[in-house]
Amino acid sequence: MEAAAAAAAMGGEEDGRGRKGSWYAVGERAVLVPYLREHVPRYHEWMQDPALLEATASEPLSLAQEFEVHRSWTLDPLKHTFIVLDKELIEGEFVVGNPHTEAMIGDVNIYMNDPDDLELAEIEIMIAEQKSRGKGLGQEVTLMMMSFAVEKYGIHTFRAKISDSNTASLKLFRKLASRMLPIVQFLRR
Numbered sequence: 001m002e003a004a005a006a007a008a009a010m011g012g013e014e015d016g017r018g019r020k021g022s023w024y025a026v027g028e029r030a031v032l033v034p035y036l037r038e039h040v041p042r043y044h045e046w047m048q049d050p051a052l053l054e055a056t057a058s059e060p061l062s063l064a065q066e067f068e069v070h071r072s073w074t075l076d077p078l079k080h081t082f083i084v085l086d087k088e089l090i091e092g093e094f095v096v097g098n099p100h101t102e103a104m105i106g107d108v109n110i111y112m113n114d115p116d117d118l119e120l121a122e123i124e125i126m127i128a129e130q131k132s133r134g135k136g137l138g139q140e141v142t143l144m145m146m147s148f149a150v151e152k153y154g155i156h157t158f159r160a161k162i163s164d165s166n167t168a169s170l171k172l173f174r175k176l177a178s179r180m181l182p183i184v185q186f187l188r189r
């Protein structure tokens with residue numbers, strides 16, 4: 001699905017500040033849902049994998065710490081996280097408000113972490129489940145998140161930090177950058 005079409009499929013509620021809220025986004029192969037407490041145990045299982053920890057520059061956490069990180073991300077106005085659902089794995093119909101943990105395969109988030117430029121967001125994507133990789137989900141979800149960030153947060157510039165050895169991520173972002181060169185910055189880690 002093109003980014004514009006994904007944006008058109010977005011639904012959600014404002015939280016009063018016009019920013020974080022219960023946003024959902026429905027794409028061709030993926031659905032983005034808010035990161036809910038119900039998602040934390042599976043997310044924590046993913047983050048025991050040394051390869052995922054390295055690829056995402058993360059530290060291993062206890063389950064209690066993961067719940068605390070979830071709470072802080074939920075409250076942080078500068079961070080927006082979605083859990084990625086693989087539509088093929090959703091049991092029955094997709095229902096807004098249902099965490100659909102059976103279909104969760106990764107996450108995507110933006111972080112407005114440059115105090116000098118709040119229209120710049122660092123973007124991170126993880127398709128944790130091997131069975132859902134290589135199906136175009138990473139690319140679709142990254143475009144959906146960028147579209148969301150432009151529309152809801154007024155983001156003008158995206159930054160992706162990717163290690164030299166992460167061939168899959170480099171390929172994904174280079175492909176996107178070749179389409180959207182002016183708004184993507186690359187940094188080496």
Ligand SMILES: CC(C)(COP(=O)(O)OP(=O)(O)OC[C@H]1O[C@@H](n2cnc3c(N)ncnc32)[C@H](O)[C@@H]1OP(=O)(O)O)[C@@H](O)C(=O)NCCC(=O)NCCS
Nearest residue numbers: 055125126127133134135136137138139162168169171172
């Ligand atoms: C990087 C990642 C998000 C890619 O997700 P994905 O859903 O498998 O990617 P897609 O299927 O959308 O593929 C996007 C492009 O990358 C390429 N690609 C994907 N995996 C690849 C691999 N292992 N090696 C080489 N190219 C790869 C695809 O071929 C595709 O390009 P194409 O359309 O020209 O063929 C996923 O591998 C991942 O989550 N890795 C671990 C976490 C991570 O590294 N996150 C990024 C941190 S910066």
